[in-house]
Amino acid sequence: MxxxxxxxxxxxxxxxxxxxxxxxxxxxxxxxxxxxxxxxxxxxxxxxxxxxxxxxxxxxxxxxxxxxxxxxxxxxxxxxxxxxxxxxxxxxTITQYRENGILIELDINSVYFSTKLSTEREYIAKNVKKYSNELVLFSGAGPYSFVISKYQPNISRLTSIELNPQGHEYALKNIEHNKSNLKKSQIFKQIQEICKKYSIPLYEKKILQSLNQLIYHFKNCDVNSYNSILKEIEEYNIEYNSKIVEELNYKELFEYSKEFNSLNIKTIEVNLNTINEEEKLKLLLLLICNPNFIDYSIKLKTKIYTIKTLLEKNYLLQLLTTSKPLNEIDKYNSIYMPLPKTAIEFLAKAFQLCIKGGIIYLYCFLKEEELDNFSNDTIKKIYKIAKQKNINVKILNIRKVGQSAPRMYRCCIEIQIL
Ligand SMILES: C[S@@+](CC[C@H](N)C(=O)[O-])C[C@H]1O[C@@H](n2cnc3c(N)ncnc32)[C@H](O)[C@@H]1O
CATH class of the missing domain: 3.30.300.110 (Met-10+ protein-like domains)
Structure with missing residues (x-):
């Protein structure tokens, strides 16, 4: 407040x-x-x-x-x-703070936080589209991330990157405080309906826990060292069968997934080229039941991918729930860069991670006279970095977010990748 x-x-x-x-x-x-x-x-x-x-x-x-x-x-x-x-x-100096329907716990002495940005967080979160991949760079204790998932629970992936280990630790704590955000998602309802229909005792708590694991990716690293790459493996000449999934009924499927533990990882082979809606639901159930202890070998077009890590399982989740092509699944629809002092130094990295048509929200400080000037020094720098990366961009907007000093403003420049 x-x-x-x-x-x-x-x-x-x-x-x-x-x-x-x-x-x-x-x-x-x-x-x-x-x-x-x-x-x-x-x-x-x-x-x-x-x-x-x-x-x-x-x-x-x-x-x-x-x-x-x-x-x-x-x-x-x-x-x-x-x-x-x-x-x-x-x-x-440790406290819990509420805004926009979320709860953030943090130590104000060791993690950056500002209540003054709550209106900005609400603004950006309201623009997030269904099934989009969202990337929050410089995420701190996670306020942008959780306001986004509160306003748009139907996100496909939400990655948040923070260098400060304490900021990252609080962000992980804050997943727990905001674990119900994804409860309003369609996928949550879908899994609940399957469970009800087939009397599968998969409780709300378990579904939410798995969904949170699959959708949120909080990383404690330097933005420059982050890469989002779908691990493509060589095509192998194995006889392909998705029978394991086909033959089981839902109840058996649930029992089957319960058997797994960290010492007993099972691999399931799935041919996504031929899979029908019913099988998709079964796979979804299996994925949500137990995202940790099942590995998938999925055939997509002519290639086979191994899906092992939670991040890769998120790709499978997206393949099952959206009709996005692979190149879109690997990148982000929106990228937020709330580090006004130096965010522009990381812009080349953001260009690399953004899909065509996607929007980058670059925060910076601008003087009063630069606000309405679409060819100010910062904008010139943005075009220069884009040119070096061989990327065409369009400046959609320069928004005043708050005042930082007399005649100096914290601003958000919205950049679209063409
Ligand atoms: C202005 S704060 C914003 C924090 C958070 N988004 C918020 O609004 O509360 C910027 C954050 O960027 C982090 N940061 C600075 N350089 C970084 C880098 N190279 N990679 C990742 N995070 C970085 C800082 O530790 C800090 O938490």
Whole structure:
């Protein structure tokens, strides 16, 4: 919550006026930010001697708060983290924050986070299309990722990449906090219906857990080292049969999948060229029942692919649920780059991972006079990088997302790959 509302700042000001001398009244902080149970306030040097009192007043003003801190540094380093100084309440920097129907847990001291971007997250999430592959670069504790899956549970794959190990750890925790996001997806309903119809005791919890494993890919690595490649293996001359799947009824299929464990990985061969709707459903059930302990050998056109890892199983899931061609399954429909300071340095990588027609959301800082100028220096740089990569692009939009300094704005440039 970013509390700039008049009533809050008025009540804060009214109380502070009583303890701060009139000569300093102009310096009284007018706004503060609330992340879960933590209030963050900026206090200038002249008011430092009043900071404990300011913290106490803020605590008393808002019953949700347990802690008040002041900003002790700007966003710094590769992880874009900020230092905070405790001034009132419980000494703690770990909290849980709600926005757009999601819950994010994080340590504000070790992971970047800003409540001011909640409207932006809502904006982008509302534009996400059904069955799309979404890639969030610089994902932090996962706020963009979970708002996306909250607004569009029918996504096919959601990859999130974060360099900061602590940010990544919190993102993994946040899968658990937001595990119900995919409950509204069609595939969840489809599997539930099959289970009901054939009295298969596959519970909601298990379906959701498997779906989360198949759809979300959180990676703790440098964006530049990330590659999305469907592992293609050589064509082998084996006699192909998908009989194992064909002959089983749904109930047996479920029992069959239950037998597997990590020491007993089973390979199933499937010919996707000839598979009918009924078999597709069976495969879907098998995939969702137990994504970890079954490997698939799938024949698609003339090639055979081995499907072993969760990421590869996600490709199979997409082949079964969408009519996308393989080259689209391997890439992303939208790529978000919320690292305004240096995101442009990673743009060549994003071009490589985006499908034709896909959109890249590049965040950057622009001066006021650059906002309506579609040939500003940043745009020129974008065209230059595209040219080097032999890619045609179109700038769809330059959006103001927030103000970062006087006459300086955090912006989102929307770039379409042609
Ligand atoms: C401005 S923060 C945004 C975090 C998150 N998207 C949010 O809105 O809360 C940028 C994030 O990018 C991460 N980062 C910086 N360089 C990176 C790189 N080369 N590869 C992956 N992540 C990186 C930082 O650790 C930081 O968490």
């Amino acid at each position: 970013n509390l700039n509302s008049k009533s809050y700042s008025n009540s804060l000001k009214k109380k502070l006026i009583k303890i701060i001398p009139p000569s300093l009244h102009l310096l009284i902080p007018r706004s503060f930010e609330i992340v879960g149970t933590i209030g963050i306030i900026e206090i200038c040097d002249e008011l430092k001697e009043y900071e404990t009192q300011i913290g106490e007043i803020l605590l008393n003003l808002n019953p949700q708060l347990q802690t008040v801190v002041t900003k002790a540094s700007f966003h710094e380093g590769e992880f874009r983290t900020q230092n905070f100084k405790h001034i009132a309440g419980i000494e703690n």
